[in-house]
Amino acid sequence: MSSELLVYMSGSFVPLSAANVSIFDSALMYGDMVFEVTRTFGQQPFRLRHHLERLYGSMRYAEIDCGLSLAELEAATYRTIEVNQAQLADGFDFQITHNVSPGVFGYYRSAFPDRPGPTVTISCWPLRARLAEYAPQYEAGVRSVIPSQRAVPSQYIDPKAKNRSRLYYRRADHQAHRVDPEAWAVLLDGNGYIAEGTGSNVFLVHKETLYSPEGRNILRGVTRGFVLELAQTLGIPVQERNLEPYDLLNADEAFFTSTPFGIMPMTNCEGQPVGNGTPGPVTRRLLAGFGEHVGVDLVQQARAAAAAVAGESAMAQDAAGS
Ligand SMILES: Cc1ncc(COP(=O)(O)O)c(C=O)c1O
Known part of the structure; x- marks a missing residue:
């Protein structure tokens, strides 16, 4: 298992630091990217179906075809969580972000034969620092x-x-x-x-x-x-x-x-x-x-995250001082 988080990028998994879009992606040129942020409670996605249904509504509005059915994107989401499970098991919850754009814009496509279709990314990110x-x-x-x-x-x-x-x-x-x-x-x-x-x-x-x-x-x-x-x-x-x-x-x-x-x-x-x-x-x-x-006391969880973050920074200061 890689120590870096893995990102679903249009059908395959790549390390987070390599998960890039082209400067000619329609998302950068026109801002026509739609997205969702879902979070987990007790490591289980909360209302993922609601988020994905809204994402498909946004895609219809922006006229983007991501090339996947909702069920396929949902399966890819659970697969993304699975491959990142070890990195996300810090005792807190995490967010799952979906980004979808039409991909490299029209006439620039010829320069990117390896990126013929829409840009579809699914990434996970620990919530601990944010909760703190x-x-x-x-x-x-x-x-x-x-x-x-x-x-x-x-x-x-x-x-x-x-x-x-x-x-x-x-x-x-x-x-x-x-x-x-x-x-x-x-x-x-x-x-x-x-x-x-x-x-x-x-x-x-x-x-x-x-x-x-x-x-x-x-x-x-x-x-x-x-x-x-x-x-x-x-x-x-x-x-x-x-x-x-x-x-x-x-x-x-x-x-x-x-x-x-x-x-x-x-x-x-x-x-x-x-x-x-x-x-x-x-x-x-x-x-x-x-x-x-959701089975998680939100205020208590945030307090625990704040304590964990404070404990870590105290340890880092001790280490730097010693
Ligand atoms: C502009 C805007 N309004 C409302 C919301 C809240 O939406 P949700 O409860 O689905 O996260 C968001 C979430 O990011 C937002 O960006």
Whole structure:
């Protein structure tokens, strides 16, 4: 077994450091690459089918044929996990990333006879370092900023297709970070309604009811879908409707959802506390319910990851000093 992670690259496995695409790949030239990020809980992929179904929806939207059926791509995904099992067994979970583009763009293809078809990659990456960063954020919640950069409305480029043309998300992050280097951006759509985060969906709680923006100008997150179901199971009323910054500033609680962290409390927006400025009871109930469903306490896991990372860096410092 190689000590390097292996990446599925259009039908074969290559070491991570050799998993490259051409500078003439359509993904680089036009940004027409679609992707998915799935994570594991207890080393088992969570809602992989949901992610793959969304990936095929994104491919249909971008008119990319990856040359594989969903079942074949799913089998390749499990094979990728299998060949990387030894490297991923660090006691924490990992993410699985699918990237699909049409491959080398049209007239450049003649220079790449060995890359005739679409680019399809499946890679795994340990989540430990990322989880460690979430530990203090689960406890205190994150701050948010509403940048001037707007979400691209679905009638232009539909954000329901999870694609790599992400300049507007980067601009939103840059703008938010100039205000507060640790803040997460909350994007508004063209009408001034709350759309989503730059890698997450947004929820508010007001008078015990859970609200999320309608699934129009957003990526319809797999986690968002799960949290909507979970809330119903827990008897928490749910409404999907247009939300304005005013609603966020007057919410009792707010949180982000996304694959890597599940649910992340948002305790401040634009310098003002959301609710009482601490993760609220509905958010905590949903976080606990999430953990029960997947068999992993998300907050505990992040704490354990933070402790492991801190222990390792202390050992490295000792070694450097000795
Ligand atoms: C723009 C955007 N919105 C929402 C999400 C959350 O989606 P999911 O819950 O499927 O990870 C993501 C995830 O990366 C995202 O990039």
